[in-house]
Amino acid sequence: MTPSSNPPAPPATTDVLIVGAGPAGLAxxxxxxxxGVDHVLIDRHDDVQPGSKAAAIQPRALEYLDRTGVADRLIQAGDRGRGFRLHDRTQTLLSASYDNLDTPYPFVLLISQQTTETHLLAHLDELGGKVHRGHTFLGYTPDFPGVAATIAGPDGIQRSISARYLIGCDGVHSAVRAATGIGFPGNAPEQLFAIADIRTNSPALPQEDTTFYLSPAGMLLISPLAGGLHRVVGPTPNPATPTADDIRRLLAERGPHADDIQVTEVVSASTYRVQERVAERFSDGPVFLAGDAAHTHSPAGGQGMNTGIQDAGNLAWKLHAVLTGLAPTTLLDTYHHERHPIAAGLVAFTSQFATLANLRDPADGELRNRVLAAAASTPGVTEWIATKLAQLDLGYTNEPDHGPVGTRVSPNTVPTTGLHWTLALDRPDHTGDHGVLAIRHVSGLESPLLVRPDGYLAAYGVPTEPEKVLDQLSSYLPAHPTR
Known part of the structure; x- marks a missing residue:
């Protein structure tokens, strides 16, 4: 690359410096x-990276992405799956259907992470934002009240960016996390996984549901994708990039019992080691972690990328509130206190799920299968599983005396209003926008509701006058740990 072809350097000052343009960073x-928050987004790669692991967007993440205006285009680019199945290679043991979930998106969106990032990037471009490609984060020093970050550009020249806040969205091997000294405890099982997007000649592979095949030979996850593709993921002893023969062998040993399944094309393939880790803290002064930089999961359950998108949703409105003077800087302390328990719980859940799916002893596997079949016939169990996988049960309080504050508000109850705060009233004469507050008529409400920009309940029983709610908005902010 010649100096004349180098892209413009990022601005030397910004309110928010985001490192990493994966799903969390782009969201x-x-x-x-x-x-309207000034920011700079850098990424060391020249473009969206192929061969990424995530293959599904859950309803809760779609609800947030709808608030940012990108959900519809993602839905058009993907396929709608009805839910998840656990299968013993001959029959379904348990099926968790999303059909009856209380959400505008009662399906799991089957779409590759690469496609998701491509559409998030296009949306950011339409909003007037950009990614400064080929820029590597090297470190930072305190520069009250923010940081001075050192980056290296594609020309090799080191530059400094002064930022009020620094956000690490730079993945499992986060340089931002390393620079803070925040620990990343957890497990790194010596288990290698193969992942491949393929075309096959077989109608026996699932066409609607992401399916976990359970066998003594090991787990195999098969998920349909748009364009007639299937994503195949499973443990492998071979560190080499999987070939068509390798994938065919996995399907024959662990997939559906069917006539010989031929792999007609391997569109992409790779191997990776699973890590199950959660950062000790999600923030350190003006530095924050989100996405895989803060937590990394087993692929079981399709939770990781979705959790990172919701990290972004939690942090974005809080940064805006602090930077515009709407809230004190202590509001940002609630990012760790709200998101860390969520991430820790999901990592534990996916780890247990993976352990259950990977039982190799035939007797243990048979017992597991009988338990799953019994659970499937127990009223309410499959509905609970579907709600959990869809992430619709996640919230920021589990203490009964807090009432519903901190719980998710279904968009079917209170329609989304972008990234505004929403005052929901049972008064059709009160609608419209009042600055950061949107007023919406919702018939049948027992009490006025105030909904946060990320879709969680801030308060109920609030005044019906928008001016009073705005005057008292600081009193409705989360101000201390809720777990």
């Missing part, structure tokens, strides 16, 4: 752009 950048 955060688009949210900040929508809110």
């Amino acid at each position: 955060l950048a688009a949210s900040l752009r929508q809110l």
